[in-house]
Amino acid sequence: MISETCGGAIVWFTDLSAAGKSTIASCVFEYLVARGIKAELLDGDVVRQRISRGLGFSREDREENNRRIGFVANLLARNGVVVLVSAISPYREGRDEVRRKTCVSFVEVYVSAPLDVCERRDPKGLYRRARAGELRQVTGIDGPYEPPIAPEITCPTHEEPVETSVDRVLRVLLPWLVPQSASSLADQ
Amino acid sequence: MISETCGGAIVWFTDLSAAGKSTIASCVFEYLVARGIKAELLDGDVVRQRISRGLGFSREDREENNRRIGFVANLLARNGVVVLVSAISPYREGRDEVRRKTCVSFVEVYVSAPLDVCERRDPKGLYRRARAGELRQVTGIDGPYEPPIAPEITCPTHEEPVETSVDRVLRVLLPWLVPQSASSLADQ
Numbered sequence: 001m002i003s004e005t006c007g008g009a010i011v012w013f014t015d016l017s018a019a020g021k022s023t024i025a026s027c028v029f030e031y032l033v034a035r036g037i038k039a040e041l042l043d044g045d046v047v048r049q050r051i052s053r054g055l056g057f058s059r060e061d062r063e064e065n066n067r068r069i070g071f072v073a074n075l076l077a078r079n080g081v082v083v084l085v086s087a088i089s090p091y092r093e094g095r096d097e098v099r100r101k102t103c104v105s106f107v108e109v110y111v112s113a114p115l116d117v118c119e120r121r122d123p124k125g126l127y128r129r130a131r132a133g134e135l136r137q138v139t140g141i142d143g144p145y146e147p148p149i150a151p152e153i154t155c156p157t158h159e160e161p162v163e164t165s166v167d168r169v170l171r172v173l174l175p176w177l178v179p180q181s182a183s184s185l186a187d188q
Numbered sequence: 189m190i191s192e193t194c195g196g197a198i199v200w201f202t203d204l205s206a207a208g209k210s211t212i213a214s215c216v217f218e219y220l221v222a223r224g225i226k227a228e229l230l231d232g233d234v235v236r237q238r239i240s241r242g243l244g245f246s247r248e249d250r251e252e253n254n255r256r257i258g259f260v261a262n263l264l265a266r267n268g269v270v271v272l273v274s275a276i277s278p279y280r281e282g283r284d285e286v287r288r289k290t291c292v293s294f295v296e297v298y299v300s301a302p303l304d305v306c307e308r309r310d311p312k313g314l315y316r317r318a319r320a321g322e323l324r325q326v327t328g329i330d331g332p333y334e335p336p337i338a339p340e341i342t343c344p345t346h347e348e349p350v351e352t353s354v355d356r357v358l359r360v361l362l363p364w365l366v367p368q369s370a371s372s373l374a375d376q
Contacts, residue, residue, distance in 0.1 A: 038267050050259045051239045053252065064241065071238045072260055079226050079269045 008038075008077035009105040009176055010070075011169065012095060013086045014148065016140045017126050018118040019111040020157035020165065025086040027166040028173070032082055037177060040076055042069055044087030057137035063094050070098035077104040082177065090139045092146040105176050109169060110151035115140045117158040196226075196265035197293040197364060198258075199357065200283060201274045202336065204328045205314050206306040207299040208345035208353065213274040215354040216361070220270055225365060228264055230257055232275030245325035251282050258286035265292040270365065278327045280334040293364050297357060298339035303328045305346040 011028070013021035022043055032039040048055065051068050055061040066089050073083040089095050099106040118140065119127040130138035137143045153172050155165035199216070201209035210231055220227040236243065239256050243249040254277050261271040277283050287294040306328065307315040318326035325331045341360050343353035 040263060040267065051256045054242060068239045072263065075228060075260065076263060076267060079228070079264060079267060081267045 007104065007177070008080045009082050009107060009173065010073045010077050010098065010102055011082065011084050011107045011109060011173060012073075012089070012098065013084070013109045013111055014089045014095060014151075015111040015113065016115060016118045016145060017088060017138075018121040018123060019113040020155070020162070021086040021088075021109075021111045023162055024109070024111060024155060024157075024165045024169065025084040027162060028169050029084050031166070031170060032177075037082060038080055039082040039084060042073060042083060042085045042087070044069075044085075044089075047072075047087070057143065059091070062089075063091060066091070066094035066098070070101065073098070074102045074104070077102065082173070088139050088145070090143060090145045092148065095148065107153065107169075107172060107176075108148050108151040109153045109155060110148045111155050111157055111165070112147070113156070113158045195292065195365070196268045197270050197295060197361065198261045198265050198286065198290055199270065199272050199295045199297060199361060200261075200277070200286065201272070201297045201299055202277045202283060202339075203299040203301065204303060204306045204333060205276060205326075206309040206311060207301040208343070208350070209274040209276075209297075209299045211350055212297070212299060212343060212345075212353045212357065213272040215350060216357050217272050219354070219358060220365075225270060226268055227270040227272060230261060230271060230273045230275070232257075232273075232277075235260075235275070245331065247279065250277075251279060254279070254282035254286070258289065261286070262290045262292070265290065270361070276327050276333070278331060278333045280336065283336065295341065295357075295360060295364075296336050296339040297341045297343060298336045299343050299345055299353070300335070301345045 013025050015021060025041055029039050029041045047069055048065065052065045055065050069085055069087055073085055076083045095108060122128055126135060126138055127141065129135040130141040139145050153168050155168055157165055201213050203209060213229055217227050217229045235257055236253065240253045243253050257273055257275055261273055264271045283296060310316055314323060314326055315329065317323040318329040327333050341356050343356055345353055
């Protein structure tokens with residue numbers, strides 16, 4: 001059983017809203033659980049409902065939200081779970097802090113779609129509302145985004161299909177989970 | 189290895205401050221990890237710092253805090269971790285909600301020390317400050333506590349040594365974790 005030989009890890013997907021973080025993370029999640037690997041998906045929107053109700057989108061509140069996600073992710077990962085975090089997490093220092101503090105593998109996935117592409121997708125209507133002045137502190141519009149300097153993985157989702165991005169993540173991740181059979185798994 | 193055969197569980201210690209929840213939970217935690225069983229201790233005070241900063245001690249805030257603990261505990265437990273929650277958690281409905289919503293075993297431990305005993309112990313000085321009018325919404329003084337109606341375990345810590353309470357918990361817990369060897373473990 002793979003699940004009994006693998007260690008935990010934090011795989012942190014970051015970038016603007018609509019860049020494709022949750023789409024890729026969900027596919028990786030499905031892949032892992034289908035193979036008996038313990039995994040959890042911590043989606044930014046869901047986490048806000050469950051442990052960060054009341055926090056807003058100021059720098060201070062986003063940093064607090066980031067720390068909470070890091071706390072939960074670390075608890076799970078140190079117990080052997082592969083934790084897929086999908087959260088805008090715009091501040092570099094916040095992401096780096098989670099990396100520094102965890103005792104497990106930390107894999108940063110920069111889902112790098114340009115703002116204009118994200119804005120055309122806009123499935124939640126966030127950008128439209130930001131442009132109309134109805135929403136403030138929207139990352140990429142009037143809220144900053146600090147891209148990773150040296151992410152383990154970069155997925156340019158405006159230039160490649162989802163499958164390619166998912167494969168990028170799995171090829172980095174699987175050797176850490178099951179050193180013995182990583183290549184055969186990745187090739188399936 | 190025990191850790192690879194056991195399932196997760198939520199063991200929820202409830203009662204007044206200074207009743208002995210964290211003391212018992214810590215001993216159970218040490219016992220489990222020493223035997224290779226995955227366990228985490230979610231202490232109420234620590235959790236407030238990590239995921240509930242900003243929440244107070246009103247009914248609404250305590251219920252929100254309780255839900256957050258339940259969310260984290262459930263994530264861990266469904267991944268095979270024995271989660272020891274030590275939190276006053278004064279409202280019955282809040283504890284019952286966690287029980288209803290989880291898919292893992294839920295063991296409620298009522299650490300039942302009378303108020304006057306807790307007040308004599310008072311290691312944090314909470315009761316002294318409450319009696320002096322410096323603190324409000326202190327459970328047992330001007331904040332309600334709703335004891336469990338049918339807890340799986342009751343530990344009257346004013347009438348028994350810590351070892352007896354710890355043994356009560358282990359005797360209920362171990363058969364769920366390792367059905368095959370529970371009695372021999374409990375007798376160690």
